[in-house]
Amino acid sequence: MELQERFTELRAQGLGIAAISYDTEEVLADFAQRRGISDVPLLSDDDSAVIRAFGIYNHVAEEGIGDNKDNAAVKADVEKYVSVFGANPMIVGTPFPGTFVVDRDGRVTSRFFEEFYRERNTAANIMLKLGAPLSGISGSTGETPHLDIAASQSNPDITVGSRFHLALDITPKSNMHVYAPGAAELGYRVIDVQLDTPDFIRALPIQYPPSESYYFEPLDERADVFMQPFQLIQEIVVGGSPEAAEQLAQIDVLTLTGRLDYQACDDKVCFNPVSVPLTWTLTVNQLDRERAR
Amino acid sequence: MKQSLSALVIGTCILFFMQTPAITQDREEIDVASLGPQVGERIPEFALPDQNGTVQTLESIMGEEGAMIVFHRSADW
Numbered sequence: 102m103e104l105q106e107r108f109t110e111l112r113a114q115g116l117g118i119a120a121i122s123y124d125t126e127e128v129l130a131d132f133a134q135r136r137g138i139s140d141v142p143l144l145s146d147d148d149s150a151v152i153r154a155f156g157i158y159n160h161v162a163e164e165g166i167g168d169n170k171d172n173a174a175v176k177a178d179v180e181k182y183v184s185v186f187g188a189n190p191m192i193v194g195t196p197f198p199g200t201f202v203v204d205r206d207g208r209v210t211s212r213f214f215e216e217f218y219r220e221r222n223t224a225a226n227i228m229l230k231l232g233a234p235l236s237g238i239s240g241s242t243g244e245t246p247h248l249d250i251a252a253s254q255s256n257p258d259i260t261v262g263s264r265f266h267l268a269l270d271i272t273p274k275s276n277m278h279v280y281a282p283g284a285a286e287l288g289y290r291v292i293d294v295q296l297d298t299p300d301f302i303r304a305l306p307i308q309y310p311p312s313e314s315y316y317f318e319p320l321d322e323r324a325d326v327f328m329q330p331f332q333l334i335q336e337i338v339v340g341g342s343p344e345a346a347e348q349l350a351q352i353d354v355l356t357l358t359g360r361l362d363y364q365a366c367d368d369k370v371c372f373n374p375v376s377v378p379l380t381w382t383l384t385v386n387q388l389d390r391e392r393a394r
Numbered sequence: 395m396k397q398s399l400s401a402l403v404i405g406t407c408i409l410f411f412m413q414t415p416a417i418t419q420d421r422e423e424i425d426v427a428s429l430g431p432q433v434g435e436r437i438p439e440f441a442l443p444d445q446n447g448t449v450q451t452l453e454s455i456m457g458e459e460g461a462m463i464v465f466h467r468s469a470d471w
Contacts, residue, residue, distance in 0.1 A: 104464065115459025119450060121442065124469050129445040132469035142450050143469060144442035154438040156430040157465060174421040182424060195467040197426050204460045207436045207452055214426040227462070 103224050103256065108140040110235045111224065116202070118142070123149050123194045152196040157214075159183065162192040185219070185343050200227060219262040219341025225255035226265050229334065245375055247277045247365035258384035261349055262341035267381050269294065269361060272330040276367045281312030283325030289364060290374050292327065294335050296359035301345035308334040319369065349385055357381045437463070 104111070104118055111118055121144045124132070129143040144151075152158050164170070165179040165188025179188050182197065198221065199214030211231055213222050225235045235255070242251045249272040256265045271292075273279060280289040296304045310333075315326040337357075339345065349355075361377040431437045441451045455461055 111462065112457060115457045117455040117457035117461035118464075119444075119455045119461065120464045120466055121440075122466050122468050126443050126445065126447060128468075128470045133445040138445070142444040142448075142455055144440075144444050144450055146440075146442055151438070151440045151442060152465065154440070155465070161424070172421075178421075178424060182426075191471065192467070196465040197429055198466050199426065199430075200465070201431065201437060201463045202460060203437055203452075203463065205456060205458075207439075209431045209433050209435055209437060210460065212430070212433065214429065224462075224464075 102136050102138055102141070104141045105136070105138045107224050107235055111228070114228070114233050114235075119144055121146050121151060121196075123147055123152065123196075149194045149196075152194075155196070155201075157196040157199065159192070159195050159197050162188070162195060166190055166193070185341075202227070202231065215264070220264055220338055221262055222264045223256050223259075226336070229255060229266060241380060243377065244274075245365075245377060247274055247372065247375070248272065248279070248363070249274065250361065250377065252379055252381060254381050254383065256383070258386050259339050259355065260386040261339060261346045263339045265337055265339075267294075267296075267335040267337060267357070269333045269335075269379075270330065271327070271333065271361075273328055273365070277365050278315055278326040278328040278367075279363045279365050281325040281327055282309055283312060287322065287324050289324060290362065292333070292361070292363040294333060294359055294361055294379070296335065296337075296357060298337075298357065299348070301340040301342075301348045302357070303338040303340065305336040305338065308336070317366070317368075350387060352385050355383045355385050357383070 104120060108118065119142045122129075123146055124143075125147045126145045129145055132138070133143055146152055149158060159182060161175070161178045161182045164175050165183050169175045170188060183189070183192050197214060199212065200222070201209055202211040204210050213227055213230070215221060222230075228235045242249075244250060251270040253268045253270070254265065255268070256263065259265060271279075279292045282291050285291050294307055298304050310331050312325040313328055314323055315328065316323050339349070357380070359379045361379055362374065364374045365372050437452070439452065441449050444450050452461065
């Protein structure tokens with residue numbers, strides 16, 4: 102369980118942690134014992150009173166087994182918010198899943214609720230979005246004549262619906278710069294990541310850090326560049342559909358390949374565009390289907 | 395005669411639509427982003443037992459900088 106694995110890091114960031122569900126204490130105790138969860142409080146809201154008090158009670162689960170269960174709009178909402186396999190009385194009482202981050206006064210500072218119930222931000226992805234990234238899982242490193250490159254990933258393992266990120270820590274070598282998005286209008290090749298993603302993976306647009314303005318004297322022009330060490334973030338969503346689950350069930354390891362494309366220049370000359378092959382390897386966790394005894 | 399027939403037809407139509415179940419009305423779209431406490435709002439108090447039977451509150455789980463509260467569907471399925 103990621104919260105348990107990341108517990109020490111999250112506490113080091115000063116965050117208390119708790120998970121709330123409608124499970125009974127007995128179910129949670131069994132789950133905690135099976136999965137080795139010794140630090141994260143798993144709270145039992147078995148009458149869904151707190152879920153309701155928070156205003157996130159999933160009423161669609163009740164509608165899906167009620168009088169309007171055959172209504173097309175209700176069925177569509179059931180598929181999106183309850184279960185892709187259809188309504189199920191077992192799901193009545195659950196919340197719309199999501200995460201609140203609060204300050205010491207209990208005021209919400211951030212919240213993360215995904216539209217499709219099966220696609221969830223990992224804790225590491227949430228911490229990145231909060232500007233307090235957890236330690237990445239190191240991957241490959243390399244260099245070109247222009248850059249030092251280190252690839253990492255937020256999570257070592259993923260499952261159906263995981264929302265995580267890949268990262269590239271890039272250090273331009275002495276006197277080198279590469280081009281940021283604003284330089285595209287001048288016709289420069291903006292540094293970019295292209296991934297070869299299987300159809301059950303969605304790659305979201307690259308997140309770029311703030312760039313610097315660089316004056317290139319030979320051409321008397323100013324462009325947006327990266328000259329100091331910087332990081333590119335590529336957020337990835339593993340599909341939550343049954344089709345995606347079926348494809349993931351066939352593999353133990355997911356290898357994502359792609360390339361880093363860029364053009365580097367120094368203070369006198371621009372070099373040919375470069376394409377650097379990239380690889381990230383993630384362990385695929387199958388859904389935990391073991392039930393409390 | 396024609397007016398009576400027209401009134402009968404209109405009345406029947408009105409009666410039909412009045413008896414039609416509410417499901418034919420537009421369903422309000424769900425926006426999960428709008429559910430629950432928004433940024434800046436306080437979350438409700440809670441006191442719930444954890445897996446060890448210890449009752450936890452926001453205060454008891456709070457860290458030095460705040461807290462992360464994850465609502466999930468179930469640990470059992």
